[in-house]
Amino acid sequence: METILEVNQLRKTYKKRKTKEVVQAVNGISFKVNRGEILGLLGPNGAGKTTTIKMICGLLTPDDGAIVINGVDQHKKRLKALRHISAVLEGNRNLYWRLSVLENLEYFAGNRGSSRKEVAAIIDDLLIKFKLKEKENELVNRLSRGMQQKLAIAVAMLAESEVILLDEPTLGLDVETGYEVREILKAIVRQYNRTIIISSHDMDVIQDICERTVIINQGNVVTDDRVENLLKLFEVRSYAVTLGNQLDEQQKQLLTEKFPFHLYTEDSLQSTLEIDLAKSDEIYDLFDILKLASTPVEAIDRKSVNFEQIFMKIVKGETSHALTQSS
Numbered sequence: 001m002e003t004i005l006e007v008n009q010l011r012k013t014y015k016k017r018k019t020k021e022v023v024q025a026v027n028g029i030s031f032k033v034n035r036g037e038i039l040g041l042l043g044p045n046g047a048g049k050t051t052t053i054k055m056i057c058g059l060l061t062p063d064d065g066a067i068v069i070n071g072v073d074q075h076k077k078r079l080k081a082l083r084h085i086s087a088v089l090e091g092n093r094n095l096y097w098r099l100s101v102l103e104n105l106e107y108f109a110g111n112r113g114s115s116r117k118e119v120a121a122i123i124d125d126l127l128i129k130f131k132l133k134e135k136e137n138e139l140v141n142r143l144s145r146g147m148q149q150k151l152a153i154a155v156a157m158l159a160e161s162e163v164i165l166l167d168e169p170t171l172g173l174d175v176e177t178g179y180e181v182r183e184i185l186k187a188i189v190r191q192y193n194r195t196i197i198i199s200s201h202d203m204d205v206i207q208d209i210c211e212r213t214v215i216i217n218q219g220n221v222v223t224d225d226r227v228e229n230l231l232k233l234f235e236v237r238s239y240a241v242t243l244g245n246q247l248d249e250q251q252k253q254l255l256t257e258k259f260p261f262h263l264y265t266e267d268s269l270q271s272t273l274e275i276d277l278a279k280s281d282e283i284y285d286l287f288d289i290l291k292l293a294s295t296p297v298e299a300i301d302r303k304s305v306n307f308e309q310i311f312m313k314i315v316k317g318e319t320s321h322a323l324t325q326s327s
Ligand SMILES: Nc1ncnc2c1ncn2[C@@H]1O[C@H](COP(=O)(O)OP(=O)(O)OP(=O)(O)O)[C@@H](O)[C@H]1O
Pocket: 014, 015, 016, 023, 024, 025, 026, 043, 044, 045, 046, 047, 048, 049, 050, 051, 052
């Protein structure tokens, strides 16, 4: 697989203007992105995602570290490197609001160096793909938020950049438009072999369209793995155990020592234990604890986990395998 972007030991601090307090926003982040991949860059609020994205697209200068885009070192050959990157950042749609949809596309196509005829065919294709053909003569400021977002992505496509950075591409969109944007992004990657990096808080979007995720927390990478691997990894280990009666105090204490993040609920007839196992043979440790008071096990079910739950477990550190690496 060909690496299209490599971020190596990036660091960035901010100094708060009033208090002069130094904030370490990014603290040695490294990851690679392959050509044709959709990568999710995730993290809780304040994790350092926006700072990382801004450094990759040249809006912020790192304090330290390297960014290599399509083999070009961004620090040494800035303009050449940045030619391979387009970004659609939230709240900054890079569009001319008083121009129509078509005029915007034609304006941005001007930098491409293609002939008018070639450009017209590409623009037409994008208008159809993004379902904007009927609105081609509408002024941008009269479009819905979803349409503006689609146009911003279409404009980014026109730049012919290898890598497209999208910050919250579905934020504030209605369900249907959000779904449409997801399908368009998947199609872009397939058809044009572009690479997309998405930062989003919407884990459904990430689970649906990203092949791999880099999760950052407090300025560091905590997980770098394929979405499919993470789902498998966590699915195997999550169990809901129904017990025939309540646990006694000794059992509860042992449970807390062995499985600090379990969830135990009880009523007079039954109790339930939700538990994540770091290794499958840890189930025997659980059985040993249950045997102490001959607690009957009525059912053991594997819990299905979605990506949102996995993300929460990783960022809260509720897993002994927080740092997983892409194979
Ligand atoms: N201009 C700035 N001046 C001072 N501190 C900043 C500045 N921009 C960001 N920070 C701080 O740097 C840290 C990382 O912020 P960043 O915006 O990169 O996080 P994020 O992961 O994008 O968060 P969110 O999901 O909330 O957008 C946070 O602690 C934030 O408060």
